[in-house]
Ligand SMILES: NC(=O)C1=CN([C@@H]2O[C@H](COP(=O)(O)OP(=O)(O)OC[C@H]3O[C@@H](n4cnc5c(N)ncnc54)[C@H](O)[C@@H]3O)[C@@H](O)[C@H]2O)C=CC1
């Protein structure tokens with residue numbers, strides 16, 4: 335059994351040592367039952383490494399380590415100290431930025447130059463934002479009551495928090511959760527996704543180097559139904575935060591309810607609408623809309639996968655959109671996400687490839703595919719899917735209702751504002767939305783009427799560390815980022831103070 339592997343990334347002339355163990359108490363250790371998971375490069379389908387997978391017993395051990403660290407040390411640190419540790423961590427992430435981005439590309443297929451480095455930029459922004467927020471987003475309130483009574487609230491950490499993160503933004507999604515949760519003063523046991531655990535395991539080394547005490551952050555790669563289930567149902571876990579499919583979000587919520595009623599934050603699926611009004615500047619809108627669905631190969635919970643365009647500019651939009659996408663969203667001649675030409679990487683796995691292709695096939699059979707697949711590509715290794723646009727798709731179609739999570743957009747025309755809003759809101763999801771118009775009144779009305787946690791006005795998917803993020807309806811519960819990113823990991827204690835004298 336090996337807990338490290340030397341890995342070479344010749345495209346960047348890089349060699350490094352990849353940790354492969356569970357990270358508990360600041361050490362890499364083997365799983366108790368010898369279970370491992372093999373991870374593959376989605377661009378080549380070749381094996382990269384096998385890492386340890388946590389059993390239920392390992393979960394118990396990690397939760398106990400997190401509990402001991404919380405009770406004995408971490409709960410006694412000041413918010414300022416936690417902020418300073420996070421700042422140190424940010425400096426180390428910055429030092430290792432290229433390597434972390436390279437690991438992300440190797441393991442997930444994200445284009446290195448456009449996506450992985452951008453993820454790392456966001457991770458730095460988020461880490462420094464929460465470092466600064468550690469002693470600012472935790473303030474309680476003073477509540478004046480009577481002449482001789484007042485109360486105040488304290489915002490205190492939960493204790494031990496479990497986190498389960500997905501594969502589409504492996505280190506970025508982990509960072510939204512870890513950095514905010516540590517700033518709030520909790521200890522953590524986190525499970526990365528089966529197919530993208532490598533970057534978080536390397537990040538563990540930096541956490542230790544930054545000086546975080548043992549047991550404060552524990553990382554347990556593992557199978558969802560084993561490690562994830564054990565975390566969600568653990569009786570000594572005080573809160574669980576999850577990003578992934580709505581289906582598993584519901585499972586986690588039910589396990590949390592049945593075990594110890596632990597608090598739950600969920601960031602689940604989306605089918606985000608993008609509405610383009612007749613007065614929109616199409617030349618500005620098209621690049622945003624294309625990035626909103628093709629960036630990260632559409633594997634983005636906030637992807638603007640439903641596009642509604644005013645009938646007067648619908649055909650013009652489709653022509654421009656198709657032209658722009660075919661010029662700018664490309665695999666590159668080498669089909670290599672490390673190559674600067676590659677802006678559209680492979681999707682994460684064979685399973686996701688087949689799932690997306692089944693939607694494309696459904697579209698071919700039952701919907702009007704007026705803008706067909708933009709290019710024919712020679713069959714080769716890797717899970718590459720070209721930008722795909724279906725037009726005139728009815729709202730009842732499964733292409734309009736279900737999260738495809740690939741570079742597949744559906745478009746349809748509308749005639750009036752009311753029709754546009756009805757179409758946009760006709761979804762069980764409510765994560766994000768975007769609107770394009772030159773009229774402040776139209777965009778203002780849209781922001782008022784849309785049922786979604788985020789509205790982008792004349793842009794798409796440009797998230798910011800300072801702005802809360804989360805969903806309405808079946809897209810989730812709770813908010814990450816912004817002050818709420820820290821608040822979500824704090825609970826309120828109310829203190830009644832009697833100052834009367836007999
Ligand atoms: N909101 C988002 O950002 C994401 C949405 N998805 C959606 O989900 C679809 C399927 O992707 P999957 O990889 O199957 O997502 P998933 O929801 O199964 O995986 C997300 C995380 O949940 C864990 N997990 C799986 N089963 C679990 C269980 N029973 N208990 C606890 N944790 C568990 C996984 O190991 C992973 O870490 C995608 O096509 C997409 O539509 C997937 C990933 C991210």
Ligand code: BAL
Pocket residue numbers: 502503507577633634635636
């Ligand atoms: N848009 C980043 C968050 C996510 O896809 O889960």
